[in-house]
Amino acid sequence: MALPRQNPTAVVRTLAARSDKARELALQEVKQMKKDLAAAEKMLSGQAKPGTAAGFDLIHGALEISRHLFALAEHEALQEGLAEALETARDEDYLAQAGATLLKKPAGWHWISQKGEMHFLAKPGETVKAAQVLRVLRSPIRKKDKAEKAPAAAEAAEAAETAEA
Numbered sequence: 001m002a003l004p005r006q007n008p009t010a011v012v013r014t015l016a017a018r019s020d021k022a023r024e025l026a027l028q029e030v031k032q033m034k035k036d037l038a039a040a041e042k043m044l045s046g047q048a049k050p051g052t053a054a055g056f057d058l059i060h061g062a063l064e065i066s067r068h069l070f071a072l073a074e075h076e077a078l079q080e081g082l083a084e085a086l087e088t089a090r091d092e093d094y095l096a097q098a099g100a101t102l103l104k105k106p107a108g109w110h111w112i113s114q115k116g117e118m119h120f121l122a123k124p125g126e127t128v129k130a131a132q133v134l135r136v137l138r139s140p141i142r143k144k145d146k147a148e149k150a151p152a153a154a155e156a157a158e159a160a161e162t163a164e165a
Contacts, residue, residue, distance in 0.1 A: 012079060012083075015075045015082075016079070019076070022068045030065060033058065036058050040054045091128050091131035094131050095131055102124060107123070108122060113137070119134075
């Protein structure tokens with residue numbers, strides 16, 4: 001059974017909301033634990049009657065704080081993983097739209113330009129890098145740079161010829 005497709009931003013918002021809730025609950029437990037520690041201190045110093053609930057409250061509070069902190073760390077890891085997966089998916093879509101393909105032999109991402117030249121973009125597992133290289137190859141700025149470099153290269157060649165002569 002396939003999972004229903006959800007908007008990635010809705011998933012991120014849900015994770016953020018759960019993280020905020022876990023943070024609030026952990027802070028409440030810390031505040032309650034401070035009160036329990038003060039009560040335990042009073043009992044140990046002889047200012048209050050001894051009781052058995054204070055020890056249990058301290059242990060329970062510490063476990064609850066630990067559980068909430070673990071949930072926060074887990075949510076953060078999920079958000080980072082989701083961001084990486086989204087970036088990879090967007091880059092794969094870009095590569096597919098641009099006509100790049102993942103070949104087995106020669107292994108890696110390749111793109112054939114309008115001139116019929118095959119360009120190696122990146123290794124098979126490097127989708128993000130392949131998309132970055134393809135963006136550079138397809139950018140109009142790169143064409144302008146080549147046009148500007150051509151006269152400079154011609155001048156450098158002429159200077160080398162005059163230096164040899």
